[in-house]
Amino acid sequence: MKNKQAKKGSENNEKDRKKSGSSSLLSFGKIFFLLNLGVGLLAVYIYKEYLSPPNVPDVDLNAYWGSYPMNPKPDKSIRKYEVEFSDVMANDLRERLLHRRPFPPPLEDAGFQYGFNSNFLSRVLDYWQNNYNFKEREQFFNRYDHFMTNIQGLDIHYIHVKPNVDAGVEVVPILLLHGWPGSIREFYEIIPKLISKRPSHNFVFEVIIPSLPGFGFSQAPSRPGLGPTEVAVILANLMKRIGIDKYYIQGGDAGHAIGSIMATLFQTEVLGFHTNMPVMFFGVLANLYTTLGSLWPSLIVEPELQSRLYPQHVHLMHQIEESGYFHIQATKPDTVGIGLTDSPAGLAAYILEKFSTWTNKDFRKASDGNLLSKFTLTHLIDNLMVYWSTNSITTSMRLYAETANKRFLSMRFDDIPTNVPTWGIKFKHELAFYPDCVLKLKYKNYLHSTVVEDGGHFAALEMPDVLADDIFEAVDTFQLFHSSGKKPQNIQQPDFETAKSIYDFTVRDMYGRDIKLDKYKGKVVLIVNVASQCGLTDRNYHQLNELYQKYAASHDLRILAFPCNQFNGQEPGSPKEILNFIKERGVKFDVFEKIEVNGENAHPLWKYLKRTKSGTFGDSIKWNFSKFIVDKNGVPVERFGPNEDPINLEPYLAKYW
Missing domain, CATH: 1.20.5 (Single alpha-helices involved in coiled-coils or other helix-helix interfaces)
Incomplete structure (x- = not known):
């Protein structure tokens, strides 16, 4: 049991x-x-x-930012404006500079590492007090036409420069946008370069340069809320007021942020966006990519540029070290603004320290911040005068508070795609670097990055020639983009055996654009195969530059250079490396994509050149820097070997002018 x-x-x-x-x-x-x-x-x-990607936020295109009561019939006229440095203001400024308190001496060998070196600051302030010619600089500012008009309750100031060119030259409008602590003054050296006709381009620029609201000569808002989005709307309305419906934009710093928003909100009006600070500080995916890229840098950035982004912690520490001003201005701009408004010495130290460190972080080691290696005291003080004479330093800094807040960040503009064609130029010492593959997350038609092995944050003032050259190349590409509806693609090449002239051929330039050679009709052309590491390189590049400078404008000479790596591997570089090489050499003539000039894979153009003008010992190209002269009908008429110096071709070229 x-x-x-x-x-x-x-x-x-x-x-x-x-x-x-x-x-x-x-x-x-x-x-x-x-x-x-x-x-x-x-x-x-x-x-x-x-x-x-978030949706494009709804924005008020007519929000009022002026003081109340609102005028029911606001004055929408465009009024002439002149910059004035009055005697009262100048005398008051000199008195403040004269009676400044003694500064504590800097630490030994500190340079600018603790901030602006007080010994050098005394030199700057003495120059401002005793040598800065207020009336002469007032005239300098007024060399271009200034205007004022009321937009959404604010008096907005802008410079408007129209070029004087011959009939047949296209004039295209471009909006140039400054940032902080810059101003309209940054663009004075680049304006003449943008409004002047270039032999290689059949357009020039009509230039519009506004003072951002609250900066310099533009009125500040009366109430909170005027952030980058609202500024973008005001500037879009300004362009309408001027009568310009479609235009290009160029900007850096805050000008980049505002230009980028305009290229997102107004994609039918903005024809192209050129930025000298191509960044996506607030892009969620962008920052995720760059963080993950620290594990495999080669996946997102070219080896030669990795040091600009990685090791990430090194760059992050530098940004933290240099961003103290950002935290102050994003939280308590009015507090720091009191001291800068009352003291020209404080204003000079606060702003000019940025012109040193943001131009090159290594300048911190120098007792003078190496400021005078890139700028003159007169030019730097010009920029200070924009803030001092208008009492706008506090109102300018408020833009940071209107940017680093929940309202603006919730709009996520860096994550909203735009189809506006975009082009960036990346200066070596810019405050931040983003790879092209990351930039393309937002800019769906990001066409090119120009990489420069020099330069910093204030590109228009520091390197106006380089920036102007790049703007012309960018807009040229934007125009090709719009004419084809997409990036230029390969075009069917003719049979080199039956081609009648070089005008039948298409070549690809260093920016990846397909260029039909009939653009050179009626011009004498010199075609050369080039290399950057050849014993003949220095002499040939120097003399080709000399020929171009002498005869491009006077006799319509065009030089077409084709990099080739077939001769002892002396042109091994990538397109970006070749671009950097020719920019360092100051090359102004046209340089095309690297090709082969001999063998089965030789470019059809070069097969045609060799067929029509054979060499002494056969058709093949013997070495780097072989040269062909092409007459105004596009027919090759002379051929010269590598050892013939370009300058010796002058009498031969003259036969075909």
Whole structure:
């Protein structure tokens, strides 16, 4: 009996264990299902909230920013304006500079590492007080036409320069946008370069340069809320007021942020966006990419540019070290503004320290911040005068508070795609670097980056020639983009055996654009195969530059250079490396994509050149810097070997003028 009971009890225990195990498996399955469901829902939430492109926010295109009561019939006229440095203001400024307190001496060998070196500051202030010619500089500012007009309740100031060119030259409008602590003054050296006709381009620029609201000569808003988005709307309305419906934009710093927003909100009006600070500080995906890229840098950035981004912690520490001003201006701009408004010495130290460190971080080691290696005291003080004479340093800094806040950041403009063609130029010492693959997350038609092995944050003032050259190349590409509706593509080449002239051929330039050579009709052309590491390089590049400078304008000479790596591997560089090489050499003539000039894969143009003008020992190109002269009908008429110096071709070229 006991055995039966024991057996029965054992069977019951076994059933309980099976039931318990089955229940445990069921519970585990439920937990696993719920965990997966939770992870899935979390992933959907993260994607929807942070990774998927947000919608373009609704913005008020007519928001009023002036003081109340609002004028029911506002003056919408465009009025002439002149910059004035009044005697009252100048005398007050000199008195403040004269009676400044003694500064604590800098630490030994500190340079600018603790901020502006007080010894050098005394030199700057003495120059401002005793040598800065207020009336002469007032005239300098007024060399271009200034205007004022009321937009959305604010008097907005702008410079408007129209070029004087011959009939047949296209005039295209461009909006130039400054940042902080810059001003309209940054663009004075670049204006003449943009309004002057170039032999290689059949257009010039009509230049519009506004003072941002609250900066310099433009009125500040009366109430909070005027951030980059609202400034973008004001400037778009300004362009309408002027009568310009479609235009290009160039900007850096705050000018980049505002220009980028305009290229997002007004994609039918903005024809192209050129930026000298191509960044996406607030892009969620962009920053995720760059962070993950620190594990495999080669996946997102070219090896030669990796040092501009990685090791990431090194660059992050530098940004933290240099961003103290940002935290102050984003939180308490009016507090720091009191001191800068009252003291010209404080204003000079605060602003000019940025012109040193942001031009090159290594300048911090120098006792004078190496400021005078890139700028003159007169030019730097010109920029200070924009802020001092208008009492606008506080109102300018408020833009940071209107940017680094929940309202603006929630708009996520850096995550909203734009189809406006975009071009960036990346100066070596810019405050931040973003790879092209990251920039293309927002700028769906990001066409090119020009990489410069010099320069910093204030490009228009520091390197106006380089920036102007790049703006022309960018707009040329933007025009090709619009004419084809997409990036230029390869065009079917003719048979070199039956071609009648070079005008039948198409070549690709260093920016990836397909260029039909009939653009050179009616011009004498010199075609050369080039290399950057050849023993003939220095002499040939120098003399080709000399020929171009002498005869491009006077006799319509055009030089077409084709890099080639077939001769002892002396042109091994990537397109960007070749571009940097020719920019360092100051090359103004046209340089095209690297090709082959001999063999089956030789470019059809070069097959045609060799067929029509054979060499001394056969058709093949013997070495770098072989040269062909092409007459005004596009027909090759002379051929010269590598050892013939370009300058010796002058009498031969003259036969075909």
